[in-house]
Amino acid sequence: MSEELLKQHRDAIDNIDVEILNLLNQRAQHARDIGEIKGGGIIYRPEREAQVLRRVKDLNPGPLPGESVARLFREVMSECLALEKPLSIAYLGPEGTFTQLAALKHFGHAARTVACGSIDEAFRLVESRALDYVVAPVENSTEGAIGRTLDLMVSSPLKICGEVVLRIHHHLLRKEGSMDGIRRVYAHAQALAQCHEWLNKNLPANVERVSVASNAEAARLAAEETDCAAIAGQAAAERYCLLKLAENIEDEPNNTTRFLVLGNQDVGPTGQDKTSIIVAAPNRPGAVHYLLEPLAANGVSMTKFESRPSRAGLWDYVFFIDMEGHAQDAHLVQALAGLRERTAFVKVLGAYPQAVL
Template identity: 55%
Template sequence: MSDDLLSLRQRIDELDEQLQALITERARLAEEVARTKQAEGEEVFYRAEREAEVLRGVMQRNQGPLSNEEMARLFREIMSACLALERIMNIAFLGPEGTFTQAAALKHFGHSVQTLPLGTIGDVFREVESGNASYGVVPVENSTEGVINHTLDEFMNSSLSICGEVELRIHHHLLSKNPDIRNIHRVYSHQQSLAQCRKWLDMHLSQVQQIDVSSNAEAARLASTDPESAAIAGESAADIYALGYLAKNIEDHPENTTRFLVVGKRETPPSGNDKTSMLVYTRNKPGALYTMLAPFAQHNISMSRIESRPSHQGMWNYAFFIDIEGHIEDNNVRQAIDELEESASLVKILGSYPRAVL
């Protein structure tokens, strides 16, 4: 080994020692935080607003060469490990193991949580409502395929609050036990993923049967038992089912992103950069939509999403899912909602939560 390399490694060793001592000190402080929370009768250890504040601080201070996201990911894991000293959290997600929803849960909470795969979006809500899981993670919309109605509909009858959002770039791969694409006769995947790779499939596998299954992870499991088949799924499913890559990143839109929501029982205090989601029921009369939206414009509040769903409460009533910028404790948001309540049949606040940091 050259002297130059040796001395660089010595400096890295010294820094690692300092970093380790600092991480240990941070972990001890987290233990002290836990004791303080306990003494104050607090039952909730996870603080979404504080975590967002810490991660934003990390990104603001960062000057490279690591990217902001990379640096924040490192701190994400340190905080996750610190929180695990306070309390191990159980996170329910739309399973099975290896789904993008699991990847979103780990991106949001870090890897020091326990993840609990469940069969349906409804099961995720029930598990959090019953207290068996601390939080739940469910998909809510995809940039190419649109909104996930099951999730929106669950909010109509649930008392849970949204306490976070996660955005995940979705990369789809063609995975198989078979090393030769010419031997593939069937492709398994979730119907949304088949749709997201439509052009690629038409171009490369137009003669191959497409089989729509309940999740990409299930598709990967099937492909692992059927060597004449392939699955369209993500990296974690490839790892879990030991599949090889026949083609990578086959999604039609490279910017393909899915947004997930984190649901829990606690309302989240302001973090300084928040969103508020609500469900607004209106009567079907002329100008209802205009009247409903006017308070947001008057109070200078940006709306990032509006979706309508049949309300299931009478044939002509609609429910609108609306996301706005700001926190329910902000004066202008509070005032706009007070005014909205005068014209709407019902306004249900689903939660104010930090805008996705990572």
């Protein structure tokens, strides 16, 4: 009876698979035709991919979760692209970090991720077109290099063509399955800060908190020293075969890290976009307020505003500004024109679709 029922479901799946198979090939043929119409031009179109992913998430009837169908369509587009040539993606190694995860999340597994020794090298390989895109963390990361990413964007000719947001969970990891006898906890300073309350509540006061270069490094150390623990994510736990003493110990439950995708191309509008710019300002009272006036006047909302001391010497500060909307949208065009009247240095880093997955 239940055997008969099983067979019915399996037959149904077999029929569905044939339909999916044929549709996938029709899709690939259309993608190939599009490639031919473009005649060897750039075939990866971030704006188009973002639209496809948003659409399947919107239309998804379940039971597969929206994340699952988006992941699958990401892979489908990745395979269709690879019919022509697989994309190569540079990132700051080592492997198994959140940055590599972000790269694969954005480009799918038919893309090739290339771990580089430094973020500078990753940028250089894409600027010279040895590789196609670079993925770099820009906000709230526990993997370092954020400051360096921002500095590189000041001078690099690369354009931002996408963003990736990863929800980051921290776990307390150790070689042994008990909290007894922990003498020391390793983690990136950022992660120690993000788990501060939890550590106060759950660990004895005499346990040392040692900040190291990255959470991956912390996990590596904890794998070697049995009286130590580490704060790190799932990937590091798996990589170093550590046990989870406690999961999701971050004080703030919506802990995310944001990554940017940079390449040699401009991206068209999708209706849900961001535009990132750098502007310079002198260190003078009221300078920032004066500078931002055109944004307010044109109804542009900022999603990020961050100052950094300028390394170029000409200016005191540079500001990294993320705005909602695409640089081609009318109100942004006017706001940018207004900005250019107020400071000699305005650089549009890129306009790109907001993160979908």
